[in-house]
Amino acid sequence: MNMMTGKMRDERVTLAHGGGGKAMRDLIEGVFTSAFVPDAMEDQARLMDAALQEPGARLAFTTDSFVVDPVEFPGGDIGKIAVCGTVNDLAVGGARPLWLSAAFIIEEGTEVALLKRIVMSMKQEADKAGVRIVTGDTKVVGRGMADKVFVTTSGVGVIAPGCDLSAGRVRVGDVAIVNGVLGDHGAAILAARGDMALSAEIQSDCQGLGHLMQAVMHAAPGVRAARDATRGGVASVLNEVAETAGVSIEIEETALPLRSEVKGMCEILGLDPLYLANEGTLVVFVPEDEADAALAAMRAMPEGREATVIGRVVDGMAGRVTMRTLFGGARIVDMLVGEQLPRIC
Amino acid sequence: MNMMTGKMRDERVTLAHGGGGKAMRDLIEGVFTSAFVPDAMEDQARLMDAALQEPGARLAFTTDSFVVDPVEFPGGDIGKIAVCGTVNDLAVGGARPLWLSAAFIIEEGTEVALLKRIVMSMKQEADKAGVRIVTGDTKVVGRGMADKVFVTTSGVGVIAPGCDLSAGRVRVGDVAIVNGVLGDHGAAILAARGDMALSAEIQSDCQGLGHLMQAVMHAAPGVRAARDATRGGVASVLNEVAETAGVSIEIEETALPLRSEVKGMCEILGLDPLYLANEGTLVVFVPEDEADAALAAMRAMPEGREATVIGRVVDGMAGRVTMRTLFGGARIVDMLVGEQLPRIC
The missing domain is CATH 3.90.650.10 (PurM-like C-terminal domain)
Structure with missing residues (x-):
């Protein structure tokens, strides 16, 4: 894994990285799952939290796409904003955030190093917030069909029994x-x-x-x-x-x-x-x-x-x-x- | 609502539709929530299903971005594929699909009528699959910064106790x-x-x-x-x-x-x-x-x-x-x- 990560440092994303084959798997393993989900897993995350099974508890579910321009700015980047935004959507509804998904739409030619910075900042924010990024997806589109990278995060949280902010x-x-x-x-x-x-x-x-x-x-x-x-x-x-x-x-x-x-x-x-x-x-x-x-x-x-x-x-x-x-x-x-x-x- | 829907028929999406103000609310109400969530609601969906509270049940969580080109094709469109894709990711893991989120990244200039067709086909597939689209988001980017519309769906399902496909x-x-x-x-x-x-x-x-x-x-x-x-x-x-x-x-x-x-x-x-x-x-x-x-x-x-x-x-x-x-x-x-x-x- 480390060798591949090193190799990818100067690389840019190509359409092959979105094709569903070996290149895609390398990108996903080298950039994404190495940060988010260390172990091999099914495509879907399988989870449970005791608080969700309490009588009267409710599940909170929310989603946001992020297209901020520029993708890196003083105080954050599109990854940080994606994690914070979804954590906050859950939080202001009274939910304790539990799990996040992260889906990436990447423009051909985007630097792999940029993706790695974004992913690391997502991991950092998730750790701070006490949530786990448990499932994800990557798609690659041709040059000029997106602007570097768009991130969509969804979040699942638990609302304690009796809590009803609205x-x-x-x-x-x-x-x-x-x-x-x-x-x-x-x-x-x-x-x-x-x-x-x-x-x-x-x-x-x-x-x-x-x-x-x-x-x-x-x-x-x-x-x-x-x-x-x-x-x-x-x-x-x-x-x-x-x-x-x-x-x-x-x-x-x-x-x-x-x-x-x-x-x-x-x-x-x-x-x-x-x-x-x-x-x-x-x-x-x-x-x-x-x-x-x-x-x-x-x-x-x-x-x-x-x-x-x-x-x-x-x-x-x-x-x-x-x-x-x-x-x-x-x-x-x-x-x-x-x-x-x-x-x- | 009907008047607005009529008015929107020949319209195209502008950057104002992504700005967080009145235009965005009109677009969301006219195109999205009128199909997905008929009632006013909090930004986050609040849900529970008895099957999730059974001892030994697990929650399945999955996400996918869709960037298919062309967005409409024989046998479907990007909306249908987004709902089916997420339903299927849940299903093949043994989960019964319950709820979906849908996030849209829309290129400025996209016809509102196209969005409406996509949304209707999402609703149709969701109904067929017995899932509800319970939360969503829209973002608008400038011309040439995306290709018409990208859709990201996430899904939550329930895996019955004892079921363990892998x-x-x-x-x-x-x-x-x-x-x-x-x-x-x-x-x-x-x-x-x-x-x-x-x-x-x-x-x-x-x-x-x-x-x-x-x-x-x-x-x-x-x-x-x-x-x-x-x-x-x-x-x-x-x-x-x-x-x-x-x-x-x-x-x-x-x-x-x-x-x-x-x-x-x-x-x-x-x-x-x-x-x-x-x-x-x-x-x-x-x-x-x-x-x-x-x-x-x-x-x-x-x-x-x-x-x-x-x-x-x-x-x-x-x-x-x-x-x-x-x-x-x-x-x-x-x-x-x-x-x-x-x-x-």
Whole structure:
């Protein structure tokens, strides 16, 4: 295996690597299964977890394709984002993430070394999150038929009996908390593309939030709902929750945690940080009397060190989100129309 | 919803449809969730099946990306193949397929009507197979960054207590059975691409094999292992099983079920039907004394009407597959080297 890995260092993926024969097996063994699944196995993973067999437990199942451009950026790469994104989709629904699948669509000519870096960063994030990547697939398409590599991860987790986070449970009086600064991922990708000649060294916030969500649910057992604020940013999350729960949400501009570099970039480019994508930032809705406990639990963890209340659920028009501005006025925070940044994740 | 569906008929996908805002929600509601998940739901599916909670039951988890070119072909499309492929990956491992995820990477400019056809064919196949598509994702990439649409499906199934199909259990004396003619999918795709000026009207064999596998396991409870013969064809399956089990396999050229059109195409183009891809064809290994029961069970179903014994497991060099030819000779059937047909699935 080591010899082959060495041999592959300068190689590029060819169509033969997708053909189902020896070349494909070499690629899969040299790059993928050596990192994910050390032992020979059936095509399908066969698994069980005691928590899934508890009466009242439910299985959570989620999927996302990742097409982020560039595939490597400050603070992460497409592999890290794929693992974190799926872990977070499970986590914000109250599930403990258990197992991930990973499917790769690879453009002919892609460097094998790039694939290896992506795979290693997936393994690292999976280890951190306490999940295993248990099954996978690779396909190769001709030059110009994909852009380097696309990754699709699916995740299976377990929701403990009695746990039922959902936007429909959000009530007037609830408090909206975020775990950290907003917009770092969107800003980092924008800077990494280089077409803006931005020199800011902003890192993506890309991180898994499984442990943080478990801590929140423990500290604030009445937690209503949580959402990771990816494409469409915090504004889209707030709009979706307000609509589903049939409530209004009011946020405070002065309360929004923003890195000064991100704020500056948004001012120069006319972007609104509320719509910038995040990959390690969630909004959690908790009853008012559990807000302090939730905040304390979040701030005790690296992923939540800058946790803060950004707003409240109020009586009002269903689906309406408003922001009280710096100057004491109020403006409507609508859902994103059109597209802000293509291929952000 | 109906009005929007009408409005979308002549539309094409734009980058805004991937941006996380209103356009994306319209596309998802108009095309995807209206077919898959009629009700509003959380991003993650929350599920349970009594069979999963039986002591000794195991969960099966599998994934595949599909990049077949062209996306529509005689006998199927990329959606049908995605559902069948994942159902079959679960089925050949002995699992009863339960739930599927579906993630779409869509090229800007793709017709919404094409997406709708793909989604409808996914729904149809899922219904036939008795599985539900419970969660999904869409991403849009710019023109020339993908080829129309790529689909990644993952599947979760349940393996009944005591069921343990695996290649390692194959023994000398076992019989290898296929459920139908070989190579139809590969031949259909080749013809559909049009670059060979082949007029043959060959349909892909694309079909779900979940019900067939359940019938085989019922009729032949000693069944050792099964594999769907996709990329790399039957030859790759036989090689993999022979290697894993540490046995030799001997097949009979005269026993191989082939449609005359496929045979003819292979002769003209110098292709070997043993390496042609199938999307609804499996090889099942059963103990000799259960072969008749397995055959009878398969032939009683439309998916297995042409089921036949193609070979036997024999004592010999581990991993060696040989074919006794028409003329009484023998040749080695090696694993595919290089690539036969790119983007076959």
